[in-house]
Amino acid sequence: MYVETGQVSKQGGVYKCFGHPDFTIKVNEGDILPKCTKDKPHDALWVKVAIAKKESEQTNSD
Ligand SMILES: [Zn+2]
Numbered sequence: 756m757y758v759e760t761g762q763v764s765k766q767g768g769v770y771k772c773f774g775h776p777d778f779t780i781k782v783n784e785g786d787i788l789p790k791c792t793k794d795k796p797h798d799a800l801w802v803k804v805a806i807a808k809k810e811s812e813q814t815n816s817d
Pocket of ligand 1: 772773774775778791793799
């Protein structure tokens with residue numbers, strides 16, 4: 756899911772800048788996406804980061 760700077764997020768969560776994948780922000784539902792402030796402030800394409808990871812999936816065969 757992508758949201759641009761100035762648009763309202765329909766899903767809260769963590770978003771990362773498309774151009775700066777290491778730069779993430781926390782956004783609440785209904786918030787307007789800010790500019791990315793990495794390097795210089797710029798209009799960004801924000802990419803939703805999936806946080807729900809399963810760490811308990813281990814394939815252990817012996
Ligand atoms: Zn950026």
